[in-house]
Amino acid sequence: MxxxxxxxxxxxxxxxxxxxxxxxxxxxxxxxxxxxxxxxxxxxxxxxxxxxxxxxxxxxxxxxxxxxxxxxxxxxxxxxxxxxxxxxxxxxxxxxxxxxxxxxxxxxxxxxxxxxxxxxxxxDRLKQWRQTLKLLVREEGEQAYSSDNLARPTERKQTLFQVTMAIQRVVDREKQLTLRTADVRQRGIDGLADLVGQQQSIRADTDVVLELLTGGSESSDRASEFQLVMPGQTPVEEAIRGQRTVEKELAAGRGRAAQETQLEVVKSLEQALDELVEARQELDLLSPESFNELANQQDGIADKTEVLGQEMAQVAQAGVAEEAANDETATAATATAESSQQHVGKARKSMQLAAGQLREKTAGDAHAAQTQALNDLRRALDLVEKRLSELGADLQQDAMQRLQQMFAAMLERQQVATRQTVALEEKKNEQEGQLKRSDRVTLRKVTAEEKALAKEAQQALALLEEEGTSIVFPSVVANLAENLLAVAKLVENQRTGSFTQELQVEIEQTLLELLGALEQAQGKQNARGEAGEAGEGEQGKTPLLPNTAELKMLRALQLRVNRRTQALDANRQGDQELDKLRQEQLTAISKMQERIRDMVGEILARQR
Known part of the structure; x- marks a missing residue:
């Protein structure tokens, strides 16, 4: 170096x-x-x-x-x-x-x-391509599934009939248990826990129904492959969630709540039955004209695929021209556009072939061509996701370095402001609570410095929100900005005593913790880079901070809230009411406590 x-x-x-x-x-x-x-x-x-x-x-x-x-x-x-x-x-x-x-x-x-x-x-361009590709995958998946129905209508009707009968049996059992729950409720809560096992048995049967819908037959397997939601799938999933809730309510002796939830479960299952009946009716309505309708829909998807391919080709051509003019090798951006465009172009040709085969009423051949189109679209999507991951990792690294520099500079400035505040309080004590003109000038400078640091914290917060993967970090920085503004207001009102000084020390401690967390995150990223690990797409992007670091910061934040609460109480004289500034502090502490509770849930959800 x-x-x-x-x-x-x-x-x-x-x-x-x-x-x-x-x-x-x-x-x-x-x-x-x-x-x-x-x-x-x-x-x-x-x-x-x-x-x-x-x-x-x-x-x-x-x-x-x-x-x-x-x-x-x-x-x-x-x-x-x-x-x-x-x-x-x-x-x-x-x-x-x-x-x-x-x-x-x-x-x-x-x-x-x-x-x-x-x-x-x-x-931004890659995100747009990703969104378009996902839409094309879903639409082409629906086309392929419909072609499969046209190719095998009898088998499909039989599968729908089997699932319908299975759901009807579950509905009958759930209704019986609902009546049983009402009967037990009238005699007290002692017998409700005995019904938990019956509800669990019904839920097991409902799980089997869901498996039939999403993976228990060849047709369902293909629907899952095409990322489709099967008829009846969503209401059955809602029914299963409701059944789990019923089990908890029965175990807790909440009979009325359990009965109300059971009625909702029955309603969801009956909705699933309606969707399956509608799907069977659609199969009954299939006719030779259905092939032409599907072919026209396929043409529309092929046209949208062509537009995407043209956009990718334009980007690739512009990149090649620029690199040739500068005598440079192909960049990752150009390579991604070129390779993605090739797969999208192949997908469009397969779609055109499928449309022609549908007009010839060879649905099985159309299904095969559509499956090939799906494979090519997915390959293009994988390339876009990979490039987004690379760019995301680069920008994340840049964000960490910028944050480290910002927090280090803020810490140095805050330490100076803290020392000046201590000196001002000492002078106030020596001068019977009064400050000389020169001291008041220093007071205004400290006030301005704390406000300036608050603006720096807001800039860091904006950077974190743009990066968008951290749960605790933004809240800690937002709390830091609030504390800096609180100190500025206290100093401006010549409140330079122990409460203000303790808050300044908390600010310094927060900055040290933020720097430590960033250093840990930097080490994790370097380790991933040396191991050659690839990042994920944006929806599964590697968080800026690992969960362990976020939890440590959350614990530190809770300890700071505890200390601030104790300091606020210690600075109150007896049972006297809090003045306006301290009441504002109490409100801020209360809001942060609520936010800590919410962040715990968010981290646990991400861990699952």
Whole structure:
């Protein structure tokens, strides 16, 4: 890794004792620190890109070399010394050179930012393609299933009849148990628990019905393969959920609630029967004209597939032209568009073939062609999902690095503000609760700094919400922003005592915990990368933080809520009512406690 040499200059050796910094020197020193942050960003981006996109990594490493050659950071340090020595002419000359050198680096960085924006545009385009492909898969699946019905109508009717009879038997048993529940209720709750076993037996039969619908026959197997919802499937699934609820209510002795749920279960099962009757009627209505109707529908799906293929072809052609002009090898974006377009093109040809075979009334052959079209659509979808996963991992890595830099800088600034608050309180105590004019100026600066840090926290929150995979992290950062604003209001009202100081310490602790969690997440991502593990699509995207890290943060957040509650109580005099500021704090604590409860449920749901 290349390191930028930071020179100190001979002027430092000549300094004896403390020196007074000029305002211009302070500002120049701030610019120097910003330059350090800028070069840190170059390092992190280049390191991330080295394996997958070495061309872009080389471009950024070129910026490193340029920075090293120009010795920008060293010249900034020397400029600070010139400003503090009041050698304004020499300092101005140095600054002019620095501005020109910085322009070179800014151009490189802007080019990288443009590349990142191009990635975001690619993600939006890929998401649209994914949505279209999923819709095409579902529609073509319905076509293939309908063709299968046309090819084997007698077998399909027999399957529907068998499922209908099975559901009717379950309905009869559920109605009988409902009457039994009402009878037991009249004699008290003691006998309700004895009915649990009967309900479990009925649910077992309902599970068999669902298996028949979704996987218990060749036709159902094919429906599952095409990602279809079978007639009667949804209400049967609702009935099973209701039966589980009945079992719990009976075991708890809640007879009335159990009986009401049983009636809902019967209603769902009867809805399933209606759907199956309708499906059988549709089979009875099949005629030679049905083949033409299905063929026309197939033409419509083929037309939509053609439009998607044209979009992919345009992207691929534009990428090839741009790469040829720049003498570059094919990028992952272009390769994905080209390969996906090839599969989509094959799917369209299979659809056209199926439409022709339907018009010739050879439904079995049409079904085979439609199955081939489905396979090609799925291959295109897999390619799009894979590319989205790669881009998502890159952006997630970038988000973590940006958050680490933001929180580290915020922690350093907050520690300064905390020390200033402590000093202000000490002066208030020494001056009988009064502050001098200079102290009030410091007070306003601390207030402004806490508000500025709150804005930084809001920016971090926006970044987390855009990334979208963390459950606890955004809530912790949102709570951090609220605490910073609360401190700002307290300091503004000259409330610099123990309660405010404790809240500032909590803010520092929160930032430390956030940095620790990010470091853990970074290690996990690096381990996955070294192991060659691929990420998942957006709906199953690897979370920014693992569940263990989220739970640790949640525990820390609960402990902070506990401490804030205790501090609020400790700062109250006896049984006196809370003033407005402390009442606002209490409301914020209450809301956070509710949010913690909700987050526990969300994490457990993700764990399943």
């Amino acid at each position: 290349m390191m930028v040499v930071i020179g100190s200059g001979p002027w430092l050796a000549a300094q004896d004792g403390p020196r007074q910094e000029s305002p211009l020197g302070v500002r120049q020193r701030q610019v120097a620190r910003m330059m350090q942050d800028l070069e840190t960003r170059f390092r992190s981006i280049a390191r991330k890109l080295q394996e997958k996109e070495p061309e872009r990594a080389a471009k950024l490493l070129k910026a490193f070399e340029e920075s090293k050659r120009l010795l920008i950071e060293r010249r900034m340090t020397e400029t600070v010394a010139l400003l503090e020595a009041a050698k304004l002419e020499d300092a101005g000359s140095n600054q002019t050179e620095l501005i020109n050198d910085l322009k070179t680096l800014v151009a490189l960085l802007l080019d990288e930012d443009a590349t990142t924006e191009a990635e975001r545009q690619e993600i």
